Amino acid sequence: MTTMLVPALHRSRDLVTPSLRAAVDRLDPTTRALASYHLGWCEADGTLREAGGGKALRPALVLLAARACGGPEDDAVPGAVAVELVHNFSLVHDDLMDGDTQRRHRATVWSVWGSSSAILTGDALLTLAQQVVLESGSPYLADQLRVLLDATAELIRGQVDDLAFESRPLVGLDECFDMAAGKTGALLAASAALGALSAGASPAAVEALTTYGRHLGTAFQLVDDLLGIWGSPAETGKPVLSDLRSRKKSLPVCYAIAQRGPAAEELAAWLTTPAPDRSLPITVDEAEEAGLHRAAELLEACGAREWTLGEARRHVAQAQCGLDAVALEQEPRAELAALAEFVVERES
């Protein structure tokens, strides 16, 4: 991570966490406990934890965008809390839908408390996000709510597409980019836009920061897909070759298959082999492990690894161009630029 960015991320987390906690404290005791666990603030039995939480990239983006538009950070806090709540609503529901038992090296909410509790916790976080924005009393309330709701709708649409992809033999690269734009790009774009709106920025500045956020989101997803295949399990907290295990039609996979030729065909055929049932006790299935390593080789042979990193860099460059479209405050602008670089360099 660039040295410049570390203080910015820490600072934004320090600034947002008290309001995020105050929001979560409004939930009923059961949901509050589950949400606090999910957010890394406590263990499943309620014991407090020291460290916790994810990267909190979205809140940082809201605060940086606000400062870049000359606004006070305090006015951006409700938006920062809201995007983090929407993000975590989607994580809690996605973990259940994907059957993932681990996130950030910890058991997922549904795997500890069951699926009904996970559904309700997600529903409560989503509703709370809107309440936080509504109660901010911002003079730009209607625009902020519109941005947040439209992004939430896009995020859900992206997840619907992702789910539909699972039961299809092949997925086109355009469709896959479109899904990623919904699932990842929309909320990052909304984060940047919410920060700008909280500062009363001009429509041109809101648009510029939205463009930045959207490209950042696509770059983020491309790198996520790289890490899902070639990432280090110690860093990502996921098993080695994780996304191949679930036969995920990620961007590198869709790119590789679109290249045609023998390697692409062999990969396409392997993708249709069923993944082992993850609800069964974990045993080493040698044929499966060999298939996974062969699939990773085929992806490299098709140039998918190189292409994905190149595309991520291209979207980061486009995100940077977004920042050039309008005049922004120098220091936070530099931090936004560093944030974009971080997205490509990160290892988890």
Added chain:
Amino acid sequence: MTTMLVPALHRSRDLVTPSLRAAVDRLDPTTRALASYHLGWCEADGTLREAGGGKALRPALVLLAARACGGPEDDAVPGAVAVELVHNFSLVHDDLMDGDTQRRHRATVWSVWGSSSAILTGDALLTLAQQVVLESGSPYLADQLRVLLDATAELIRGQVDDLAFESRPLVGLDECFDMAAGKTGALLAASAALGALSAGASPAAVEALTTYGRHLGTAFQLVDDLLGIWGSPAETGKPVLSDLRSRKKSLPVCYAIAQRGPAAEELAAWLTTPAPDRSLPITVDEAEEAGLHRAAELLEACGAREWTLGEARRHVAQAQCGLDAVALEQEPRAELAALAEFVVERES
């Protein structure tokens, strides 16, 4: 159903349905298909259906409250669409959580398309509800969103309590009323409030209609609990003694147990016997059927059936008192009064 009320319910459905359809049309094609099926507009294969939908009680309440406060119905339509969307979000998620395979004599969304699709359809309907209110451009937007969001949060909290009750041997009557206030009362109260707000009503009128809606909701839940035990399967579309089959700690059950004595104790003991696994093929389990009929007898012996109907009537009377607190337009006021009577008289 009172003859007066039928035209009011039909009229409000005719007025709201085009906007509800227009809202649902904004969803992605997959979610739109599932939502349209759930709302009774088409079959699972997409074939259009003639009749459909539920009672649409909440939209009718929004429109009647608006008229009662002297407002035009058109201004109340976005709120009416929104409460129907929130209601259906909760039905789609609740059917999944409760494992119910049938609703209104039709297969539930999760039982046709699986749990992930049901989660996403619910999430999409919830988000759409907020979008509809936001885009109404109402001058009372912030108040309307606050009412809708607070009711949604209460509804989710009620469902959290309901879920928690399942794993507890006994539930106090107060707790049970509190759960019902969240799960049913909050959205009915919000429906009446949204109608009043759309008409630019005074805070006193909004408060009066909220009181009406809240008591209507409690009466509605009491009658729902009566029908869940003693309702006719042909009318309710649920199996006979339905709520006893699932060992539901409904209001009549909580009341009966609170009476103490031998019948209450026998009932409490029976409640802890496990319900047969509903995922297994249906076979007639004679011991279970005998237990169910005995439980129904015990409830009657404790006076629970009579008490529940009496309580429902008491809450209807309090709802009517709410209407007396402020001056309202005569005709819609009479229809609101008839709606409250209908809630107690209904058989499904």
